[in-house]
Each structure stands twice: as C-alpha cells, then as structure tokens.
Amino acid sequence: PPPPPPRPPARPPARACVRSCVRACVRACVRACVRARVCACVRACVRESVRACVRARVRACVSERVRACVRACVCIRDKKLLSQIKTLTKEGVSIGLKAHSQRRLATLTPQEVIREIKTARTLIAKNLGVTPIAFAFPYGLASESAQEVVRAEGYKAGFGQHSGVLHRKTYRYYLPRFSFTDAYGDLDRFKTVVNAVALPVVDLTPSNPLLSPDIIPPNIGFTILPKVNNLDNLACYHSKFGKIKTQKLGSSRIEIRFGEPFSKGRSRINCTIPTEDGRWRWFGMQYYLPK
Numbered sequence: 001p002p003p004p005p006p007r008p009p010a011r012p013p014a015r016a017c018v019r020s021c022v023r024a025c026v027r028a029c030v031r032a033c034v035r036a037r038v039c040a041c042v043r044a045c046v047r048e049s050v051r052a053c054v055r056a057r058v059r060a061c062v063s064e065r066v067r068a069c070v071r072a073c074v075c076i077r078d079k080k081l082l083s084q085i086k087t088l089t090k091e092g093v094s095i096g097l098k099a100h101s102q103r104r105l106a107t108l109t110p111q112e113v114i115r116e117i118k119t120a121r122t123l124i125a126k127n128l129g130v131t132p133i134a135f136a137f138p139y140g141l142a143s144e145s146a147q148e149v150v151r152a153e154g155y156k157a158g159f160g161q162h163s164g165v166l167h168r169k170t171y172r173y174y175l176p177r178f179s180f181t182d183a184y185g186d187l188d189r190f191k192t193v194v195n196a197v198a199l200p201v202v203d204l205t206p207s208n209p210l211l212s213p214d215i216i217p218p219n220i221g222f223t224i225l226p227k228v229n230n231l232d233n234l235a236c237y238h239s240k241f242g243k244i245k246t247q248k249l250g251s252s253r254i255e256i257r258f259g260e261p262f263s264k265g266r267s268r269i270n271c272t273i274p275t276e277d278g279r280w281r282w283f284g285m286q287y288y289l290p291k
Contacts, residue, residue: 082127085128086127086128089128089129089130094132094133094134095124095128095130095132096132096134096135096136096159097117097120097121097124097132097134097135097136097155098120098135098136098137098138099113099116099117099120099137099138100115100116100117100119100120100123101116101119102138102139103116103138104138104139104141104288105137105138105141105142105143105146106137106141106142106143106146106209106210106288106290107141107143107210107290108146110145110146110148110149113145113146113149113150114149114153117135117149117150117153118153132155133154133155133156133157134155134156134157134158134159135150135153135155135157135158135159136158136159136161136177137158137159137160137161137174139161139266140159140160140161140162140177140266140286141209141266141286141288142158142160142174142209142210143208143209143210144207144208144209144210147171147173147174148173150173151172151173155173156172157172157173157175158172158173158174158175159174159175159176159177160174160175160176160177160209160286161177161179161286162176162177162268162270162284162285162286163176163178163179163193163268163270163282163284164176164198164199164270164282164283164284164285165196165197165198165199165281165282165283166198167198167200167225168200169200169202169225170198171207174209176284178193192280195279195280196279196280196281196282197275197279197280197281197282198281198282198283199224199228199271199272199273199281199282199283200224200225200227200228201222201223201224201225201271201283202222202223202225203221203222203223204220204221204222204285205219205220205221205222206218206220206287209285209286209287209288210287210288210290211262211287211288211289213289213290216261216262216289217258217260217261217262218258218262218287219255219256219257220255220256220269220285221253221254221255221256222253222254222283223252223253223254224252224254225252226251226252228273228281230273231248231252231254231273233273233274234246234254234271234272234273235271235272235273236254236256236269236270236271237269237270237271238258238267238268238269239266239267239268239269240262240263240267241258241260244256244258244269245257246271254271256269262287262289263289264289264290264291265288265289265291266286266287266288267286267287267288267289268284268285268286268287269284269285269286269287270282270283270284271283271284
C-alpha cells in the first residue's frame with residue numbers, strides 16, 4: 001500500500017508564539033531606537049510590546065507595536081531639534097502634550113490612555129524640564145472616556161483637530177484647533193482663520209466624538225446662543241457629502257439628518273455664518289467611526 005500522507009506540522013504552543021513575538025519586538029525596538037538615537041525609549045517600547053504579545057499571543061501584534069514605537073522614538077531623534085525646543089521653552093513658549101505613541105485614544109481603554117499620557121509626560125519632563133497643562137488628542141480622535149482621563153490627569157484643556165472658534169461654553173476637554181498643514185496653510189486661509197469669531201453652540205448631540213456602529217448615520221443637532229440673530233445665513237458642510245441641508249426648530253435649534261451612512265474613519269462637520277464686518281462665525285466638530 002502507498003505510504004500515508006505526511007502529517008501537517010503541529011502548531012507551536014501559545015507560550016512559544018509569545019516568546020517568538022517578544023523576540024521580534026525586542027529586535028525591532030532596538031533597531032528603531034538606535035536609529036532614533038534615543039536609547040531610553042527601548043525599555044518603554046519593549047515593555048509595551050511584551051504586554052501586547054502576552055495579551056494577543058500572536059505574531060500579528062508585532063507590526064502595529066513596532067510602528068507605534070518608531071513614531072514615538074523618531075519624534076525626538078534629532079538632538080539639534082531637541083535643543084531648539086529647549087530654547088523655545090526657555091523663551092516662554094508653552095509646550096503641550098500628545099500621546100506617547102500617537103495611537104487612536106478614542107478606542108483605547110482608560111488604562112491604556114493613562115499609560116500613553118504618563119509615558120509622554122515623563123519623557124517631556126526628562127528632556128525639557130516642563131509639565132504641560134494642555135493636551136492634544138492625536139489626529140483629534142477622542143471619546144468621552146478619553147476626555148475624562150485627560151481631565152482626571154490634571155490637564156487644564158484638551159484639543160481635538162476640528163476647525164472652529166471656542167467660546168465661554170465650549171467644553172474644555174475637546175476644544176477646536178485649526179490645522180495649518182501644507183494643504184491648509186496658505187496666507188488667505190490664515191487671514192480667514194485669525195479673523196474668525198465663535199459660532200456659540202450648546203446642547204450638541206451626539207456629544208461623544210466616538211460614534212456607535214449601531215447608530216449610523218447619527219442625528220446631529222445643536223442650539224445656537226441668542227446673541228447670533230442671522231441664522232438664515234447658516235451653512236453647514238460635511239467632509240464627505242459637501243454642503244448639507246439643515247432644519248431650524250424654533251428660534252435657535254438646528255437639526256441635521258443624513259440620507260447616507262458615514263464612512264468608517266473620521267468625519268468633520270463645519271458650520272459658518274458671515275458677519276456684517278466680513279468675518280465668519282465658525283463651529284466645527286469631528287466624529288470617528290472605528291474601522
């Protein structure tokens with residue numbers, strides 16, 4: 001009779017997978033940190049990688065953790081750049097804080113968010129000798145639980161990445177901030193932004209920037225404070241759908257309904273009203289639907 005077919009190779013036990021994952025992480029962390037000239041980041045990178053591998057027990061965790069380590073380490077790889085930042089600090093420039101590895105804090109657990117904040121704060125204190133009081137969410141991605149962690153950690157303010165002008169009733173831990181990248185940093189836009197004034201909005205729904213997949217698209221609504229009286233000139237835009245139709249309820253309530261679901265990832269809404277002196281009242285909000 002013909003010989004029996006060969007048996008498939010046995011899967012290595014979970015412990016062996018973890019060891020292999022950890023070894024790969026350690027090697028990648030060391031390479032990344034040596035290139036970055038920041039050997040101190042090795043310990044944090046390896047420690048986080050080991051935790052991830054033990055939780056996941058698969059090699060797939062390597063790539064994401066190593067990418068995060070590279071992003072975190074490269075930020076301070078240039079000693080000349082670090083020296084320039086120290087000079088700015090001595091000259092009175094305020095230094096804010098972002099998460100250590102630029103992960104999307106909106107989908108992390110509170111414990112993971114705390115770890116990201118504390119690691120970054122320790123590195124800033126060690127390298128610059130300052131303790132930031134303002135926090136910026138990487139990519140502007142936040143959730144109500146992540147905002148609460150930032151508040152509990154003692155920060156005075158938290159910033160998203162949505163356009164708009166704050167006012168006295170803007171929630172302090174998800175403030176707007178204008179982006180001035182190559183695509184949005186020309187002089188005309190800068191003039192428009194620095195001359196913009198607040199479109200004062202309260203009672204925003206949904207208030208949580210992290211959207212639930214069960215309620216897509218969301219019903220968005222907000223109330224404009226009484227000092228704004230030309231609401232007929234209100235125009236709202238969505239990052240995917242362009243100009244969107246609004247409905248006014250009563251004298252100051254605005255409701256927005258969507259006929260199509262939001263795409264996964266980030267969605268931005270901007271609403272503006274022109275003022276009599278040629279400026280713009282501006283309100284913006286960013287939502288995130290996890291991929």
